[in-house]
Amino acid sequence: MGGMDQFNTAGEDITLFRDMLLRCLEKEVIPHYDQWEKDGWMPKEAWLMLGAAGMLAPDMPEEYGAAGAPFEVNQMILEETCRLNLHALSTALNVHANIVAPYVNNLGTPEQKAHWLPKMITGEVVGSIGMTEPGAGSDLAGMRTTAVREGDEFVINGSKTFITNGLHCGLLVLAAKTDPSKGAKGITLFLVDSSLPGFKKGKGIQKMGQHSNDTAELFFDNLRVPASAVLGGLNQGFIHLMQELPRERLGIGSQAIGACEGAMAATVDYVTQRKAFGQSVSQFQNTRFKMAELRAQLELTKAYWKQCLHRFKAGVMSTEEASILKLTSTELQVKVTHECLQLFGGYGYTAEYPISRFFADARVQTIYAGTSEIMKEMIARSELGR
DSSP states (O other): OOOGGGGGGGGGGHHHHHHHHHHHIIIIIIIHHHHHHTTTTHHHHHHHHHHHTTSSSSTTTTTGSSSOOOHHHHHHHHHHHHTTTOHHHHHHHHHIIEEEEEHHHHHOOOHHHHHHHHHHHHHHHHHEEEEEEESSOGGGGGGEEEEETTEEEEEEEEEEEEEETTTEEEEEEEESSSSSGGGGGEEEEEEEESTTTEEEEEEEOOOOOTEEEEEEEEEEEEEEEEEGEEESSTTTTHHHHHHHHHHHHHHHHHHHHHHHHHHHHHHHHHHHEEEEEEEEGSHHHHHHHHHHHHHHHHHHHHHHHHHHHHHHHTOOOOHHHHHHHHHHHHHHHHHHHHHHHHHTTGGGSSSSSSSHHHHHGGGGGHHHHHHHHHHHHHHHHHHHHH
């Protein structure tokens, strides 16, 4: 079962964009991807190439140079890149096109949108989001980065860590405390140009997986931004973050589904060809039952993903639903890649076989964008109250 069946509602647009995406990836990305992984770096030329191919935020409005495509197209891109074992690329695209671009489009002023979106759509500017800090991950109330008003400017001091696209970053959606006395309710979002004085990028962080996705620490030393850089309302950052989280977690669900499909397809190919004790590994009951179990769980997850997609498009997807999707889809991804790697035996532990990358790249999915434990707490609050 291919991953495309859930996109039939968007019809020919999805098929057209999928064909364009696959041609682009096969020609411009896949031949170079192993080297990017070794280098720990996806070159800026790749961003420009993807922009020229219309693959960066294609669902943004046409007036900014995008295709004005259905929302599902962006989800398809995330799913397909993970199905093809390009998870680092998919995560970079998720942050840039499925998180930062919608923040700008949904919350930005006409001037902010006109300035940033065209550059993001071409790949000239790469987007990042700055929430996580060395001492504050999912706990936004513990944020220490501050933005102090001085006349027509805000002076920003602090740091962020584990920032996806941090080294390529041209635009950072930055969360900072503008009223420390209010905790999480004193946070404001800013659109920060990374070329400004006082904005420093640290070295890339070495990771267990997703090597070619640049992840970095960012530092702000008396960084001055104009008051016009505020995104949305003053001290409204927490509300804005909550409003945008469903789309972010829907995108991670798309990634998880794609990765599961890709890992299972690679495993089917392997166990069908591999012989042991005079027969194909696919003929052992353990193999058959494992793959049947994983397929059943994946189909249930895909069904819930579809339900969430429809509710998101209708504007009624809740934080609880987003948390359930994020929890179940990413935990399943970790399970699928774990179980599939086991069926490869010793070969699964080698870099030669693709399942090892599926396995390593999956592990962070239950951590970033809200850990599984935080997802459980969010679900519990909806179910049981605080």
